[in-house]
Amino acid sequence: MSATVDTHGHDDHDVHHHKETFVTKYIFSQDHKMIAKQYLITGTIMGVIGVLMSIMFRMQIAWPEKPNVLFEALLGKWAPEGVMDADIYLALVTIHGTIMVFFVLTAGLSGTFSNLLIPLQLGARDMASGFLNMVSYWLFFLSSVIMVISLFVEAGPAAAGWTIYPPLSALPLAQGGSGMGMTLWLVSMAIFIASSLLGSLNYIVTIINLRTKGMSFTRMPLTIWTFFVTAILGVVSFPVLLSAALLLIMDRSFGTSFFLSDIFIQGEVLHYQGGSPVLFEHLFWFLGHPEVYIVILPAMGLVSEIMASNSRKPIFGYRAMIMSILAIGFLSTIVWGHHMFISGMNPFLGSVFTFTTLLIAIPSAVKAFNWITTIWKGNLQLNPAMLFSIGFVSTFITGGLTGIILGDSALDINVHDTYFVVAHFHLVMGISALYGMFAGIYHWFPKMFGRMLNKNLGYLHFWVTAICAYGVFFPMHFIGMAGLPRRYYTNSNFPLFDDTANANVIITMFAIVGGIFQLVYLWNFFYSIFYGKKTVQNPWRSTTLEWTAPVKHIHGNWEGAIPHVYRWPYDYSKPGHEDDFVPQNVPLYDGEEELQH
Amino acid sequence: MTALLTIIIVLFVAVAIWQLVKIFDLAQVDSQSSPVATDKDNKLNGYLMMGFLAFIYIITILSFWYLGDLPLVSNSASEHGPGLDNLMIISMVIIFIVQTITQFILHYFAFKYRGEKGKKAVFYADNNTLEFIWTIIPTIVLAGLIIYGLFTWNDIMNVEEEEDTLVVELYAQQFNWKARYGGEDNVLGKANVRLIDLDKANILGVAEDDPNAQDDVIVTELHLPVGRPVLFKMRSQDVLHSAYMPHFRAQMNCVPGMVTQFGFTPTVTTEEMRQNQDIIDKVQNINQIRTEKSKELTANGEEALEPYEFDYLLLCNKICGKSHYNMQMKIIVETQEEYDAWMAEQTTFAKSLN
Numbered sequence: 001m002s003a004t005v006d007t008h009g010h011d012d013h014d015v016h017h018h019k020e021t022f023v024t025k026y027i028f029s030q031d032h033k034m035i036a037k038q039y040l041i042t043g044t045i046m047g048v049i050g051v052l053m054s055i056m057f058r059m060q061i062a063w064p065e066k067p068n069v070l071f072e073a074l075l076g077k078w079a080p081e082g083v084m085d086a087d088i089y090l091a092l093v094t095i096h097g098t099i100m101v102f103f104v105l106t107a108g109l110s111g112t113f114s115n116l117l118i119p120l121q122l123g124a125r126d127m128a129s130g131f132l133n134m135v136s137y138w139l140f141f142l143s144s145v146i147m148v149i150s151l152f153v154e155a156g157p158a159a160a161g162w163t164i165y166p167p168l169s170a171l172p173l174a175q176g177g178s179g180m181g182m183t184l185w186l187v188s189m190a191i192f193i194a195s196s197l198l199g200s201l202n203y204i205v206t207i208i209n210l211r212t213k214g215m216s217f218t219r220m221p222l223t224i225w226t227f228f229v230t231a232i233l234g235v236v237s238f239p240v241l242l243s244a245a246l247l248l249i250m251d252r253s254f255g256t257s258f259f260l261s262d263i264f265i266q267g268e269v270l271h272y273q274g275g276s277p278v279l280f281e282h283l284f285w286f287l288g289h290p291e292v293y294i295v296i297l298p299a300m301g302l303v304s305e306i307m308a309s310n311s312r313k314p315i316f317g318y319r320a321m322i323m324s325i326l327a328i329g330f331l332s333t334i335v336w337g338h339h340m341f342i343s344g345m346n347p348f349l350g351s352v353f354t355f356t357t358l359l360i361a362i363p364s365a366v367k368a369f370n371w372i373t374t375i376w377k378g379n380l381q382l383n384p385a386m387l388f389s390i391g392f393v394s395t396f397i398t399g400g401l402t403g404i405i406l407g408d409s410a411l412d413i414n415v416h417d418t419y420f421v422v423a424h425f426h427l428v429m430g431i432s433a434l435y436g437m438f439a440g441i442y443h444w445f446p447k448m449f450g451r452m453l454n455k456n457l458g459y460l461h462f463w464v465t466a467i468c469a470y471g472v473f474f475p476m477h478f479i480g481m482a483g484l485p486r487r488y489y490t491n492s493n494f495p496l497f498d499d500t501a502n503a504n505v506i507i508t509m510f511a512i513v514g515g516i517f518q519l520v521y522l523w524n525f526f527y528s529i530f531y532g533k534k535t536v537q538n539p540w541r542s543t544t545l546e547w548t549a550p551v552k553h554i555h556g557n558w559e560g561a562i563p564h565v566y567r568w569p570y571d572y573s574k575p576g577h578e579d580d581f582v583p584q585n586v587p588l589y590d591g592e593e594e595l596q597h
Numbered sequence: 598m599t600a601l602l603t604i605i606i607v608l609f610v611a612v613a614i615w616q617l618v619k620i621f622d623l624a625q626v627d628s629q630s631s632p633v634a635t636d637k638d639n640k641l642n643g644y645l646m647m648g649f650l651a652f653i654y655i656i657t658i659l660s661f662w663y664l665g666d667l668p669l670v671s672n673s674a675s676e677h678g679p680g681l682d683n684l685m686i687i688s689m690v691i692i693f694i695v696q697t698i699t700q701f702i703l704h705y706f707a708f709k710y711r712g713e714k715g716k717k718a719v720f721y722a723d724n725n726t727l728e729f730i731w732t733i734i735p736t737i738v739l740a741g742l743i744i745y746g747l748f749t750w751n752d753i754m755n756v757e758e759e760e761d762t763l764v765v766e767l768y769a770q771q772f773n774w775k776a777r778y779g780g781e782d783n784v785l786g787k788a789n790v791r792l793i794d795l796d797k798a799n800i801l802g803v804a805e806d807d808p809n810a811q812d813d814v815i816v817t818e819l820h821l822p823v824g825r826p827v828l829f830k831m832r833s834q835d836v837l838h839s840a841y842m843p844h845f846r847a848q849m850n851c852v853p854g855m856v857t858q859f860g861f862t863p864t865v866t867t868e869e870m871r872q873n874q875d876i877i878d879k880v881q882n883i884n885q886i887r888t889e890k891s892k893e894l895t896a897n898g899e900e901a902l903e904p905y906e907f908d909y910l911l912l913c914n915k916i917c918g919k920s921h922y923n924m925q926m927k928i929i930v931e932t933q934e935e936y937d938a939w940m941a942e943q944t945t946f947a948k949s950l951n
Contacts, residue, residue, distance in 0.1 A: 086919045161916045167853055168836040168917060174771065175918045261854025264790035264802070265771075265835040277837055277852055311710075312718040320728045342839070343850050344857035347754035351747050358739045358746075365735040366728065372703050373727065377719040379712045382642035383634045390646070390707050394653075397699050401692040404742060410749040411685055414669055414846045417839065417914045452632035459642065466649060467609070474656050478664035483843035485914045488922035494912070495905035498883045503664055506605060513609065533632050540633065573718040580717060595722055 020555075028138075030130030033553050035137050036116035037448055040441070043108020044525070046144055048518075050099035053092045055515045060084045062508035064490035078156070086489040090159035091177050093487055095151065097162030098185070100430065102192055103147065105295040107140050109437045110234075113298055114203050114227045116444060120546035121221050123212025123563055125556040128205040132198050139195035143188045150184035158185035161487065163284055166259040166277050170252050173265045183252070186245050193242045200231035200238075207231075212545070214565035218322075219584070221544050221569040222315060225322055226301030229329040230294050236333060237290040244283035251275070281343050285336035292429050293332040296396075297325065299436020300367065303389040305569075306443050307371055309542040310386035311378030312580045314570035314595075317370040324363035324370075331360040341409040342416055350409040357407035361400070368397055379573070379580070383540070384458030388439035391466050392432050398470075399427025402477065417487075420480025423473045431469045438462075441525070446539050450551045451532030457524040461517060468514025475503050543583045544569050567594055636713055643711030650704035654697075668843070672875055674909065674930065675845040676862040677753045682846070684749050688742060756828055756860030763827045765819070767911075768801050769838035769851040771918050774911055774926035777801060778814040780945060786810020790834045790853075797951045802834075805950065813946040819911060819928045821863050822936040828860040839915035842928065844870075850915055863930045870930075871907050880907050 029035060056075075059068055067082030078088035115133065119126050127133045150157045159177030160169035164185070172179035207228045211220070220228075247258040251272075259280040260272035308315040315321060337345065337353030371393045380386065402424045405411045415421065438461075445453045479500040484491065491497045491504075538547035545565070549557050563585035571582040576592060588594060634642075670682045670689070710718075758764070766777035766785055779785045786809040792802040803810045821827055831840055833851035840859070841848045849859035870876055883905045891901035913924035931939070 262790050314722040317723045344852045369731040375706045378710045379716045379718040381634045381712045382639045408746040478660050481669045487916045493923040498886050
């Protein structure tokens with residue numbers, strides 16, 4: 001590999017003489033482009049599982065304790081005569097959350113696009129360490145496999161919520177899923193964290209060291225900036241979750257008392273003494289909150305890039321965007337306590353976290369306004385990627401605004417853990433990040449596979465998804481404000497909530513339709529890999545370096561010399577140029593001024 | 598409501614079919630067209646953007662229309678409730694205004710500036726004044742909200758135990774609630790799960806030799822005298838639970854190994870609340886839904902649902918295991934006399950032991 005990383009032209013011929021077997025090319029590949037595709041496809045498969053689970057538990061909420069053929073077919077012994085069991089309901093909710101947050105929106109999103117774009121947009125031949133990159137993917141694959149296997153254990157998969165708060169997650173006596181299912185969950189996540197760390201370190205080192213000549217930090221596309229901050233957040237926060245998981249494993253298997261104390265369950269007093277579940281909550285959310293930004297930041301980067309390119313306009317406020325990315329990254333590490341206002345921690349701490357939490361709204365608002373100004377007086381090319389980007393801004397605003405309520409400790413008292421929270425975070429980080437991911441896929445599919453996705457199917461996919469996303473999550477705010485707690489297997493024991501039953505049916509309908517229409521996307525994706533229309537080198541007429549590389553994937557990315565960079569990445573519609581875009585590797589003409597951004 | 602459901606679904610299916618047809622038309626007309634957006638695509642999707650803006654507004658209006666009685670911002674039953682509701686309403690008004698305006702601008706721009714061949718975008722890269730404006734305005738608004746919020750939060754959370762404060766222990770276990778009163782001395786006896794003795798029916802682990810514990814009263818229905826501050830001391834014996842009393846704007850987790858607390862003053866008795874017009878309407882609406890459902894049930898030979906009567910509730914709001922969805926306790930707020938009469942009927946801890 002060192003030969004390929006070793007810069008300029010003269011060694012390129014060695015590269016082509018590399019013997020590639022099927023195994024080294026498609027399976028144990030060290031090429032970042034192949035690894036990106038592996039991440040994407042693994043993430044897609046996990047996403048299908050996660051979405052299917054959500055449709056199943058939504059059906060249970062809409063039509064509680066009714067026999068359902070889908071349950072009978074998929075849940076087996078957990079749905080006797082087609083009626084979903086309460087234990088498996090909680091397991092579905094738990095695994096849905098875990099898969100979507102970690103396996104789809106962390107590995108699937110950040111893993112795919114960091115791998116694909118960091119070397120290509122920086123003008124590097126590959127990642128700093130191709131080998132670590134490969135190991136990172138295969139650890140992710142292993143953790144995915146273990147997570148899927150955990151669905152099939154005798155006593156059921158983990159069912160303590162994706163936040164796995166002990167003691168529920170620590171005691172098999174409290175819940176069947178806290179036995180072997182939880183053990184596998186913890187093992188899977190520990191491996192996942194190792195994978196994520198290897199990946200993040202690789203991204204950081206590559207971004208710092210392998211920028212091509214002229215690619216200063218302030219000439220990097222915003223995508224790279226977001227991947228950079230995301231990787232740093234991952235390195236800072238994931239190890240804390242690993243330690244929490246290890247301590248939990250010790251409590252579960254070796255009788256320590258880090259998180260447990262004074263427990264009487266099923267007629268016996270357990271020996272645990274002196275631990276505190278609140279400690280676990282702190283450790284969990286020390287990762288858990290930055291994790292939200294690990295998910296959303298790359299989406300923001302992709303959307304910024306796509307919006308500029310499709311608006312044929314520079315991204316508005318490049319420097320303000322970088323500052324807000326950094327501010328969001330920093331603030332995200334000191335707001336975790338807003339998940340714990342009513343956990344029993346000192347109310348004064350609640351005040352501090354309210355303060356830091358509401359601060360984070362400021363850089364978020366700056367970003368939203370900058371995106372809106374970016375499309376102002378543009379020449380908008382409404383490609384599917386652009387539609388998903390605009391959709392991203394829309395859901396980010398809708399979901400982000402309710403954060404003002406949830407981040408306020410006083411107001412959180414009453415909407416904490418209700419459907420209001422579910423609505424909020426699904427819109428602001430679930431749907432938004434998913435839109436960012438779809439936008440990225442529609443935009444960079446030609447770069448990944450050398451073929452184009454079908455545009456019209458893309459439009460169909462976007463509009464139905466957009467309507468269903470609002471249809472599912474908008475009414476949820478209201479049933480949350482009616483006080484309906486989340487994670488209830490059925491609401492029929494509370495006549496108080498009977499007037500939300502119809503809303504729940506409508507929500508489920510939208511969820512089912514939205515889920516079904518993802519098949520349009522899946523078909524488009526897999527069909528186009530093989531039969532899509534062949535792409536030209538720069539189909540979107542973008543300025544960044546990845547579009548200067550040939551369509552055909554080669555080890556080392558560019559034939560001949562690596563391109564040098566002479567300008568920032570957003571010279572769209574710049575006066576004095578004939579084309580409405582000027583790639584980064586085009587030198588300034590005599591007398592042209594580089595924008596002092 | 599069912600009608601609305603049908604309408605929405607029909608509308609939705611219609612939109613979907615219309616879309617499908619449109620798109621297949623497009624696909625046929627220029628099957629050799631470029632896989633990137635053409636002027637025609639820009640136009641169609643530009644208009645759809647405006648349609649989508651309308652959809653966002655419509656779903657907002659429909660949500661307010663059908664689900665907008667917002668029980669959590671009106672008719673609170675505790676002293677701190679109205680202040681909190683006020684803050685909630687202010688926040689919601691701000692959100693509503695910002696949401697309506699920004700969504701309009703976003704979608705309108707997407708429509709207005711849709712691409713056309715030969716058009717050139719404006720090269721407009723930054724403007725410090727604008728950045729300053731939209732940094733400073735959110736800052737000011739948020740500063741206001743933070744200050745208001747923190748005052749409210751401190752008022753709620755800093756409960757001092759005063760002379761007449763009623764101290765009640767809330768005790769959580771999978772999957773039910775118990776409440777323990779201090780009895781005549783209003784002092785709770787010491788307790789720990791290690792002292793639980795099921796043979797003697799000491800289910801909460803109260804110290805049998807603690808003199809303060811002898812007159813404690815353990816019940817499964819929470820009674821509170823109106824107008825008197827109550828301070829809840831919360832314990833859990835097994836896993837995390839959360840004591841959620843939405844009508845009183847109160848919630849606190851119950852954590853094994855530690856005692857958490859939350860205090861409020863109930864201001865409206867259950868009887869008074871049942872006479873409240875909003876609540877009467879809500880109950881009527883719910884009972885109508887239940888009657889319809891009962892018809893369905895009896896037709897299938899199942900039991901009909903009981904009619905609903907309003908009561909305050911304590912719900913578990915932290916995932917706690919299989920029957921989490923049915924962990925509840927009734928709360929009754931009554932006059933001091935009614936409360937005293939009820940309390941006189943209860944058995945003290947000392948007498949309840951086997």
